[in-house]
Amino acid sequence: xxxxxxxxxxxxxxxxxxxxxxxxxxxxxxxxxxxxxxxxxxxxxxxxxxxxxxxxxxxxxxxxxxxxxxxxxxxxxxxxxxxxxxxxxxxxxxxxxxxxxxxxxxxxxxxxx
Amino acid sequence: xxxxxxxxxxxxxxxxxxxxxxxxxxxxxxxxxxxxxxxxxxxxxxxxxxxxxxxxxxxxxxxxxxxxxxxxxxxxxxxxxxxxxxxxxxxxxxxxxxxxxxxxxxxxxxxxxxxxxxxxxxxxxxxxxxxxxxxxxxxxxxxxxxxxxxxxxxxxxxxxxxxxxxxxxxxxxxxxxxxxxxxxxxxxxxxxxxxxxxxxxxxxxxxxxxxxxxxxxxxxxxxxxxxxxxxxxxxxxxxxxxxxxxx
Numbered sequence: 295x296x297x298x299x300x301x302x303x304x305x306x307x308x309x310x311x312x313x314x315x316x317x318x319x320x321x322x323x324x325x326x327x328x329x330x331x332x333x334x335x336x337x338x339x340x341x342x343x344x345x346x347x348x349x350x351x352x353x354x355x356x357x358x359x360x361x362x363x364x365x366x367x368x369x370x371x372x373x374x375x376x377x378x379x380x381x382x383x384x385x386x387x388x389x390x391x392x393x394x395x396x397x398x399x400x401x402x403x404x405x406x407x
Numbered sequence: 408x409x410x411x412x413x414x415x416x417x418x419x420x421x422x423x424x425x426x427x428x429x430x431x432x433x434x435x436x437x438x439x440x441x442x443x444x445x446x447x448x449x450x451x452x453x454x455x456x457x458x459x460x461x462x463x464x465x466x467x468x469x470x471x472x473x474x475x476x477x478x479x480x481x482x483x484x485x486x487x488x489x490x491x492x493x494x495x496x497x498x499x500x501x502x503x504x505x506x507x508x509x510x511x512x513x514x515x516x517x518x519x520x521x522x523x524x525x526x527x528x529x530x531x532x533x534x535x536x537x538x539x540x541x542x543x544x545x546x547x548x549x550x551x552x553x554x555x556x557x558x559x560x561x562x563x564x565x566x567x568x569x570x571x572x573x574x575x576x577x578x579x580x581x582x583x584x585x586x587x588x589x590x591x592x593x594x595x596x597x598x599x600x601x602x603x604x605x606x607x608x609x610x611x612x613x614x615x616x617x618x619x620x621x622x623x624x625x626x627x628x629x630x631x632x633x634x635x636x637x638x639x640x641x642x643x644x645x646x647x648x649x650x651x652x653x654x
Contacts, residue, residue, distance in 0.1 A: 296531060303449070321439070380624055
């Protein structure tokens, strides 16, 4: 359900940027979501769809880009691709991994035309 | 003034030589331009959380964000903790629930100042709500503030409140696999309290498996196993909390 709050924040951000681009329309918004950010893309999409309907962004295209997660082993320093919080290091098999990428949750870019 | 690039705005100085045209550059703005925004969706919440954190640090307040599923025993643990330590530590409590003043009423009976936040349909507390609550509560220096979050192991994981420590609670009636089922909450917490251990003889519950699952998700997690109701294991928790509070 937190996806609705996040969708409201997306609206806030694009409204703020649009206000400084008079005469231009935000046509494309890229939203980056880390694989381990804790956000369900479909739920976020559904919430954004509800909010943009009948708004000035009704014709804006929203692109949801998922960022893969990466962790670093605290034991051997090896960087490893992970898809959950319970993975182990592929080199030394330690479970002591620190997530270094994949928790992103941001409006990456806005295209104006 | 040009609406697109903002040149020649009224409050700015302009520099011209005789013969210069009005605009010193052409206005062939591109039809399409892409702006790198890179703005975090939780930016506003995180800013407010840092503001709360600054307030807590300035007043030497230890702030705990207590999270769990509904019914794991957060309020009971709070009641027992406050009655055991109230002579040494002054407590303040912010209780979060969708509805009712039930938790605040229970805490108030311990003689502790408490504010209930009712989130309505909201599933979590955010930093702004906590900010408003601490303005009302105004906890003085060297006190301990417990923020009892809305019972939910999903949404509150994402919202930093400015807390000093995040403590996740789980009761042994909930299943050994809860940490791996709700990894975001367990990954983002500093301490895990396993409650209702007095019920273990009546349950088919594997405590060793739970410990393993907690460490799998968060290898740095400090774990306390206790029964808030019956008091077993409570001493270690109280000792740890007192040590945290005393510099």
